[in-house]
Amino acid sequence: MPAEARTPAAVETLTFEQALAELETIVSRLERGDVALAESIAIYERGEALKNRCAELLKEAEARVEKIRLSPGGKPAGIEKLDVE
Amino acid sequence: MATLLIEDPVFLTHRVPHGHPERPARLEAVSTALGEDRFGGLMRSNAPEAALDRILLAHDGHYVEEIQKELPESGIVQIEADSYLSPESYTVALRAAGAACHAVDEVIEGRATNAFVAARPPGHHAERDRPMGFCLFNNAAIAARHAQERHGASRVAIVDWDVHHGNGTQAIFWDDPSILYGSTHQMPLYPGTGAASETGAGNIFNAPLHEGDEGDEFRTAMAERILSAVGRFSPDLIIISAGFDAHWRDPLAGLNLKAEDFAWATKAVMDLADRYCGGRIVSLLEGGYDLTGLGESVAAHVSTLMAA
Numbered sequence: 001m002p003a004e005a006r007t008p009a010a011v012e013t014l015t016f017e018q019a020l021a022e023l024e025t026i027v028s029r030l031e032r033g034d035v036a037l038a039e040s041i042a043i044y045e046r047g048e049a050l051k052n053r054c055a056e057l058l059k060e061a062e063a064r065v066e067k068i069r070l071s072p073g074g075k076p077a078g079i080e081k082l083d084v085e
Numbered sequence: 086m087a088t089l090l091i092e093d094p095v096f097l098t099h100r101v102p103h104g105h106p107e108r109p110a111r112l113e114a115v116s117t118a119l120g121e122d123r124f125g126g127l128m129r130s131n132a133p134e135a136a137l138d139r140i141l142l143a144h145d146g147h148y149v150e151e152i153q154k155e156l157p158e159s160g161i162v163q164i165e166a167d168s169y170l171s172p173e174s175y176t177v178a179l180r181a182a183g184a185a186c187h188a189v190d191e192v193i194e195g196r197a198t199n200a201f202v203a204a205r206p207p208g209h210h211a212e213r214d215r216p217m218g219f220c221l222f223n224n225a226a227i228a229a230r231h232a233q234e235r236h237g238a239s240r241v242a243i244v245d246w247d248v249h250h251g252n253g254t255q256a257i258f259w260d261d262p263s264i265l266y267g268s269t270h271q272m273p274l275y276p277g278t279g280a281a282s283e284t285g286a287g288n289i290f291n292a293p294l295h296e297g298d299e300g301d302e303f304r305t306a307m308a309e310r311i312l313s314a315v316g317r318f319s320p321d322l323i324i325i326s327a328g329f330d331a332h333w334r335d336p337l338a339g340l341n342l343k344a345e346d347f348a349w350a351t352k353a354v355m356d357l358a359d360r361y362c363g364g365r366i367v368s369l370l371e372g373g374y375d376l377t378g379l380g381e382s383v384a385a386h387v388s389t390l391m392a393a
Contacts, residue, residue: 030277036166037210037218037249038106040275041337047273048296 209251247328250279329373
């Protein structure tokens with residue numbers, strides 16, 4: 001495996017599915033107890049960043065649903081991406 | 086009477102691989118910090134070896150045999166994700182537990198006001214039958230049991246402010262209402278245990294903190310969720326699992342405590358100990374991996390103990 005393939009992708013480029021899958025891998029490693037104390041800070045930080053990425057993408061998705069539901073006239077007006085803080 | 090400091094060059098001989106955070110230099114940093122003139126009033130003692138029956142107060146016999154069996158004749162062997170043995174490690178671990186028991190003897194029998202044990206390897210991750218997270222024998226658990234078995238203490242409280250949760254101590258005393266275990270720690274973080282919902286037999290008190298939390302959050306959690314419980318418990322002795330890796334400089338965690346926060350916590354535990362158990366405190370070094378942060382935090386902790 002080339003070295004760059006082992007470098008974790010920047011969290012902000014991940015899709016929801018990718019971020020969730022990696023987060024699940026981290027959680028299952030933690031549950032199995034095979035994370036060393038000496039490296040735990042790095043893996044927890046990665047997990048926290050992935051969790052935040054998932055939360056951010058969910059929030060964006062919720063805002064799009066909200067936009068459709070609140071369209072005037074009761075008709076779907078298409079999906080318009082909102083700026084979400 | 087004075088504060089007792091137990092330190093011993095034997096603790097430098099438990100060796101770990103190059104680059105490992107739980108390294109002998111930690112104790113050199115502690116020794117340098119406590120070598121200043123203002124610590125001239127300490128009573129100093131070396132560490133006696135614990136008899137095997139002391140270790141068995143908190144560990145299974147087959148686990149102790151396993152450690153002995155795995156001891157290398159030379160070099161260093163890995164026995165767990167974070168934990169290693171060098172040829173001297175078993176003896177060193179017996180001396181760390183022995184130092185903790187000796188500190189209990191001296192404090193309970195009134196020859197020392199309180200005590201700090203600067204030993205390694207640390208202990209609070211070690212469970213009854215397995216090493217974990219740099220720890221071989223659970224020194225705090227052994228000391229607590231020793232106080233009960235040898236000195237007739239009814240209730241012992243263990244206050245753990247290491248940044249990692251003391252899963253080993255919690256597991257050993259999970260269903261024992263005669264021992265209170267209270268811990269502040271960063272969560273989520275290694276070892277993954279320590280949620281507030283883990284309460285054992287009503288004797289376990291966990292106050293998890295978040296990454297980035299500072300002295301204010303730590304002090305509130307310690308006072309409201311740990312020390313208030315210790316007061317209701319009315320202990321005969323308080324043992325501190327004194328890790329200093331919640332210091333802002335520490336590389337293994339993300340809390341932002343300063344040396345004066347450890348001085349505050351020390352004083353708060355001393356006030357409780359004065360009220361309930363004649364000031365009897367035995368403090369045992371756990372983690373703390375930044376040498377500057379460790380040195381200044383230990384100095385703040387021990388100088389506060391000396392002001393009893």
